[in-house]
Amino acid sequence: MQKYGGTSVADPERIKNVAKRVVATAAAGHQVCVVVSAMGAMTDQLLELAGEVSTHPHPREQDMLLTAGERISSALLAMAVIELGRDAVSLTGSQAGIVTDERHGKARIVELRPQRVLDALDAGRIVIVAGFQGVSGTSNITTLGRGGSDTTAVAVAAGLEADVCEIYTDVDGVFTADPRVVPGARKLDAVTYEEMLELAASGAKVLALRSVEYARTHGVAVHVRSSFGEADGTWIVKEEDVLEQAIISGIASDSSEAKVTILGVPDKPGIAGRVFRPLADAGIHIDMIVQNVSAAGRSDISFTLPQSDLPAAEPVLDVIAKLVDAQGHTYESDIGKVSLIGAGMRSNPGVAADMFEALADAGINIEIISTSSIRISCVVHGADLERAVQILHERFELSSAAQ
Amino acid sequence: MQKYGGTSVADPERIKNVAKRVVATAAAGHQVCVVVSAMGAMTDQLLELAGEVSTHPHPREQDMLLTAGERISSALLAMAVIELGRDAVSLTGSQAGIVTDERHGKARIVELRPQRVLDALDAGRIVIVAGFQGVSGTSNITTLGRGGSDTTAVAVAAGLEADVCEIYTDVDGVFTADPRVVPGARKLDAVTYEEMLELAASGAKVLALRSVEYARTHGVAVHVRSSFGEADGTWIVKEEDVLEQAIISGIASDSSEAKVTILGVPDKPGIAGRVFRPLADAGIHIDMIVQNVSAAGRSDISFTLPQSDLPAAEPVLDVIAKLVDAQGHTYESDIGKVSLIGAGMRSNPGVAADMFEALADAGINIEIISTSSIRISCVVHGADLERAVQILHERFELSSAAQ
Numbered sequence: 001m002q003k004y005g006g007t008s009v010a011d012p013e014r015i016k017n018v019a020k021r022v023v024a025t026a027a028a029g030h031q032v033c034v035v036v037s038a039m040g041a042m043t044d045q046l047l048e049l050a051g052e053v054s055t056h057p058h059p060r061e062q063d064m065l066l067t068a069g070e071r072i073s074s075a076l077l078a079m080a081v082i083e084l085g086r087d088a089v090s091l092t093g094s095q096a097g098i099v100t101d102e103r104h105g106k107a108r109i110v111e112l113r114p115q116r117v118l119d120a121l122d123a124g125r126i127v128i129v130a131g132f133q134g135v136s137g138t139s140n141i142t143t144l145g146r147g148g149s150d151t152t153a154v155a156v157a158a159g160l161e162a163d164v165c166e167i168y169t170d171v172d173g174v175f176t177a178d179p180r181v182v183p184g185a186r187k188l189d190a191v192t193y194e195e196m197l198e199l200a201a202s203g204a205k206v207l208a209l210r211s212v213e214y215a216r217t218h219g220v221a222v223h224v225r226s227s228f229g230e231a232d233g234t235w236i237v238k239e240e241d242v243l244e245q246a247i248i249s250g251i252a253s254d255s256s257e258a259k260v261t262i263l264g265v266p267d268k269p270g271i272a273g274r275v276f277r278p279l280a281d282a283g284i285h286i287d288m289i290v291q292n293v294s295a296a297g298r299s300d301i302s303f304t305l306p307q308s309d310l311p312a313a314e315p316v317l318d319v320i321a322k323l324v325d326a327q328g329h330t331y332e333s334d335i336g337k338v339s340l341i342g343a344g345m346r347s348n349p350g351v352a353a354d355m356f357e358a359l360a361d362a363g364i365n366i367e368i369i370s371t372s373s374i375r376i377s378c379v380v381h382g383a384d385l386e387r388a389v390q391i392l393h394e395r396f397e398l399s400s401a402a403q
Numbered sequence: 404m405q406k407y408g409g410t411s412v413a414d415p416e417r418i419k420n421v422a423k424r425v426v427a428t429a430a431a432g433h434q435v436c437v438v439v440s441a442m443g444a445m446t447d448q449l450l451e452l453a454g455e456v457s458t459h460p461h462p463r464e465q466d467m468l469l470t471a472g473e474r475i476s477s478a479l480l481a482m483a484v485i486e487l488g489r490d491a492v493s494l495t496g497s498q499a500g501i502v503t504d505e506r507h508g509k510a511r512i513v514e515l516r517p518q519r520v521l522d523a524l525d526a527g528r529i530v531i532v533a534g535f536q537g538v539s540g541t542s543n544i545t546t547l548g549r550g551g552s553d554t555t556a557v558a559v560a561a562g563l564e565a566d567v568c569e570i571y572t573d574v575d576g577v578f579t580a581d582p583r584v585v586p587g588a589r590k591l592d593a594v595t596y597e598e599m600l601e602l603a604a605s606g607a608k609v610l611a612l613r614s615v616e617y618a619r620t621h622g623v624a625v626h627v628r629s630s631f632g633e634a635d636g637t638w639i640v641k642e643e644d645v646l647e648q649a650i651i652s653g654i655a656s657d658s659s660e661a662k663v664t665i666l667g668v669p670d671k672p673g674i675a676g677r678v679f680r681p682l683a684d685a686g687i688h689i690d691m692i693v694q695n696v697s698a699a700g701r702s703d704i705s706f707t708l709p710q711s712d713l714p715a716a717e718p719v720l721d722v723i724a725k726l727v728d729a730q731g732h733t734y735e736s737d738i739g740k741v742s743l744i745g746a747g748m749r750s751n752p753g754v755a756a757d758m759f760e761a762l763a764d765a766g767i768n769i770e771i772i773s774t775s776s777i778r779i780s781c782v783v784h785g786a787d788l789e790r791a792v793q794i795l796h797e798r799f800e801l802s803s804a805a806q
Contacts, residue, residue: 079456
């Protein structure tokens, strides 16, 4: 199984290069199934057209529209493979048996019926599956949301029991930090599913969160690598398959969130539910939550959410503030989240303290802290974010191969 | 049933105009099903991409590629209709139940399963069907060939037992001749299916031949009209429904064919079959055929075929010439065919003589003649074609409403 993203198939020349790579894999004796994204800017162009005919494009129709993009790239790649003398066939998500629920724009795969893919592979064909899309039980075309093509690739790889799911992208793999922020960032040879989940959730763009979840659940070995070279990238595997477990695998950063604080909430049982249930009902995804008990039996509740959800959240927050008898609420958009991720953290209790110390030494103020067993995240002022990443990368000596 | 061609949906503004027209029809109390072509130059752009990755794009993959065009326009039109406050849903050819044979690029409809269209209409929705496409019995995406969206519209109209199939286009209807060639050409209020078939077969571009065949077979009333105005266009109906039958309905011309002559063929039984069977087997569509008995028991066989088929025909012709012991063969590309069409011709035996006389008076040489009961076609030199149309239009007084 191979998956190629939008930049890898951005124009006919690149499609021909992908075709060569696919054919070379087949020539090495493998059965090859390929998932492709839409060509480069195609999805954005289609969204722009939608915006010109409609103020709020209907989700079902938007899915019908956008899925044309992968249909185009998959057909072109199949043609290019055939041109090189190998038999190939393109399949839509529906034809590849990707059955989803009805949630247009962010559908989840509920069933995989890969018989048609299997038959074509057994007939010696290279199968090209249009990524990002599926079909609902009522025969409507759906899309899998952001990074959906990664999810398609992992799901089909699981269905086919593929040896590996290679995710080809425009970077060399997963790095200890964003190389644009930290020039000395090092490519990781392997990370665990759990680390990759935390990295993706913390802002690393290389692989979509849901595809990693799917890979972990179904035990699919994922190999993230560059479509512009031959070098090995990063393997994403089970924890027991990682030979040398580093304490810290990588640092992720995310500047797309905003911080909301609800001030002076009476400290009574059940308050948190009354704050967060209306937000959940409004489909707003809350990330970090902190509650500080303050004076006089009242506390402040702070949390982060995507900046893009702020307009939808504001009226809900007005309602919530009244509902819980709060003293008010504030927003802050100019924040950044920096996260340290590493499975080795579990047996190294000093990591959090090291992190806070390093940030303090650099004069960077921490606004919110949140942790999991393999991750520590700090919200800092937006202007401090890049520097925080650089300082932590140095502090934990991530540039050198042997930590 | 309404059908809008590529120019009618060429950009977001025009799509919004089509949406208004569709909504107005629904507001007048009609159930509305719409078939759309791909936006303007979309199909050509996709073909160009195909040409850049493949010298001979695989027909199945080309169909997968091209059908994305109508998927895009149908989704955009559905969004635009919803924006105007009416419920709408776009359906692919497959979802609309258009089942075809497997002949990619020129599939024929073998079955119509319009239940999903009917259900949506009964639920009060405006249904937008992606034209030009269907699905084969083995679940491959197919296209219906040139003018395929017209065929989709007529077929779905037949399946739904629609009152009328309105074909919206960028001209006002069917004219007595091409208005660019004959400025005084007159719009026809009505023509018979048979006349329209002959017009389409003789080079009139307004409606695809197969859609007219389908309309005739299934008795679908077709109304060809402009999407840029409100005026009535041309009705295509059964002969008994045309009130005043003109002798000549219109003049069509076609400069896309070439003439082939096989010289000195021995005059023996079975020769014609041995000439035309290999061409038919090669998928080459032969139009007019004339055989002139010449001296010494040998004859010349001339016929016309699309210029685009010449490269494929040449090697076949070499084989044929040897096979039938001919003395050689010649090609002529610079020819034109002018055709007079009218159901009233049947009861007016003098029409052919009038036509030949008019061309002779103008010094135009006739190379081949072919006739049906309601059509007379003459092949002339390419340079004479426009003048031939103008002269015949005047000779048969087609500009004046009362002939």
